[in-house]
Amino acid sequence: MRTLLSFLLLALASMVAAVSTSGNRLLVVLDNVTDKATYSKFFADLEAREFKITYETPKSDSLALFNLGERAYDHVLFLPVHTKGLGPNLTPKTLHDFVNAQGNILLALSANTTTPTSLVALLSELDITLPTDRNSLVVDHFNYDITSAADRHDVLLLPPPKPIRAGIKDFFSDDAGTKLIAFPRGVGAVLGNGQLLNPILRAPRTAYSYNPKEQADAVNGDDLFAAGQQLSLVSTMQARNNARVTVVGSAEMLQDKWFDASVTKLDGKPVVQTFNREFAKRVSGWTFQEIGVLKVNWVEHHLEEEGAPNDSNPEMYRVKNNVSYTISLSEFAWDHWIGFNVPEHDEIQLEFSMLSPFHRLNLKEESHRLAAVHYHTVFTTPDQHGIFNFMVNYKRPFLSHIEEKNTVPVRHMAHDEWPRSYVISGAWPWIAGLASTVVGFLGFAALWMYSAPVDAEKKVTVKKTQ
16 A cells, blocks of 8 residues: 555656756846857756746846745846846845745856856855955866967866765766866855855866966965865855755856867867766756755654554654664656665664664665665664654755654553563572562461470479578
């Protein structure tokens, strides 16, 4: 019955969320509506994924992110504009409220245009720092395209980014082969230490950010904004409500001329094609929640003891009960739900806690069926009564957060549930003492009752003499 119900729910979810789990209404803010022809391939890919795109300029009177207190759009894409402000409809507070309402933002910057103050303020609040000098440019004298940037070295050629550490799912470099990402005339950002921030694409160690207008003749290392892998070229922030904000340092890398273009590195290797088109698809797909979205289908816990009722999710447990816990997880992959497989070198864990965890257990894959993976474990409740929580808190970079909590009371043992004293080895000395006392009393009583009394006639009379 549960299998059939899971199948029907997943089929219904697949039909309803055929494009993105958060909707398909996309607002594109650009300097001029005619500029969309420069990004025609990028927008064509979005339309092929069934996004309904609305193009607006910051000066448009009809531009509004909210309508009657609800989101008017599900996602916003900002392209470079030549104005310092975005008007009263795109203030930092409005953008912040949009993220709080689970809206997603994709922000594309450029070294040729000044970043609007509203966007700078929003990124500053997210602990993403841009160069104070708005004309800053990222260059690399060892990793550049010798054809298009032979003099300025401002078109970086980078391999697709691998996961920053083991145990993180690879969304952005899979099947890239020998292709390179072209990052032309872009801006680098510095990320804070927040746990919600993650870089997708870092600058090479030989790259640095400088102002070509003020530092054209010589570059002082002390005046650099940042250098090497301090620079994040494509940055992400996933809020606690799973809303996503992505900063692409080069809007030009999304243009038609860099999609499937041919580039050549300084090392003299053969001409290769860029990975920009597929990389742009994956970055936008992650931002607009087409990939990396996890869902809890159901949770089940019950007694795992012989003769005990096998009721699902009982309201109460007893101390020292054997309990089985199972959670079903799915992952959204572009247009359908699939079973979520935990990446290699990573674990999904269950905490059974009151104020602090009494158990922290790795969940093992039990079965894989119907676009869902079931993870399972069995454990014994602690010898402590109180209010406990089944808690699965799974938070990893580039995956939506899972925080599943189920509260159950754990009672102490009833009077008739304790084991007999003769089963407990520690009670044997006390039982022996009690038995010896009983035996001694009965022996004394027997001697007292069955001992003959002294004959009165044989009593010896003793006369008193004076």
